[in-house]
Amino acid sequence: MAMETIGLFKAITAKMNYLDQRQQVIAQNIANADTPNYRPHDLSKVDFSSVLKNVTGSHNIRPVTTHENHMPSAVSIDSPDSRESKTTYEVAPAGNAVIVEEQMVKAAKTTMDYNLMTTLYQKNVNMIRTALGRGQ
Template sequence: MSLFRMARQQMNWLGDRQTVLAQNIANADTPNYRAKDLKAVNFERELRDIQPVKMQATSGTHLQGTVRKPDHRVEELRPREVYETNPNDNGIALEEQMMKVSDTQMKYQLASNIYNKNMMMLRTAVGRSGQ
């Protein structure tokens, strides 16, 4: 159930980010307005709190699976400084904001698909796949 919680949390965050980005675009001509963005959710910390699901062995011949941790480390990217200003002296580059909106939309669709696919698997497991 923690997967559902995380997908829902990601969709909520992405919805809020879309609102902030829309405000940036709406204020593109507002003098001295600075672009804003939400602080990203630390999903690495969220994943650490999830307890792994143990597979049930119904036969003595079943193997116990193992989970390997990835060998690479995730580095945090620093936000890029905006060098472009428009005549109103604000730091909003519409192209950059539109790319962020598109990225947010794709991530929302991914989280929604993960949520829906897991819901379908859960329904199949309880024998209600047609509903």
Template sequence: MDLNRIPLFAALTRKMDWLGDRQRVLAQNVANADTPGYRANELKPLSFRALMGGPIATNAAKLRPTAPMHLAGTTGQGEFRTEKAKDPYEITPSGNGVVLEQQIAKMADNQMQFAASTGLYKKHINMLRLALGRRGM
């Protein structure tokens, strides 16, 4: 049974993918906290339409199979668009716009959202198991 065919699981998976990419972007910001001229990046917020599987404006090229037996392929990691963080409230004399406290707070928020998403995922898996007559975890 492919759980991604169930809209709730597809939406939760998409949200966790977005949160994973956001964690990568935030980690890059922290890693470049001392780089002169570096400005913090942020992922474009995930819209409800994107969460429900609607069209997403990405820079990724679409892969097209050249033979009927070829697999369609995936876009891989980083399918969400990054943008420069708006109005950094603190810029160092070297031009760096990364505020470590702000990035750490965003990482904590990201962790809480990921924990909530995985918790929902587990609860719904257990609900499906119960509906099928199997014992949950």
């Protein structure tokens, strides 16, 4: 069985590809930090909750309370994390709107997210190996 046919691996690979492309765009923004009239770019946000719905078959996944003393979950997995994006307030005298510090923070977050995806991928591969009796 190829790993690419398993839905979870498809979703992780899609997220890794997105993060790879985003890192390239951020690096381009940093490289053009001194270019006059350059505006920073970013990839449009991908709704990975829709990818998750495709993988899970549109089921609403909720944690299960297995004991009456457990607290019920207030949020389901498919509810997106709503964050406001701030507008760019700084513009250099040459008209360049790249804020290097902001781009570096985005690059660091993208790297952390990518590392998380590679860890998830590896953990799931190890779990499948264990299930097949091949160990780690």
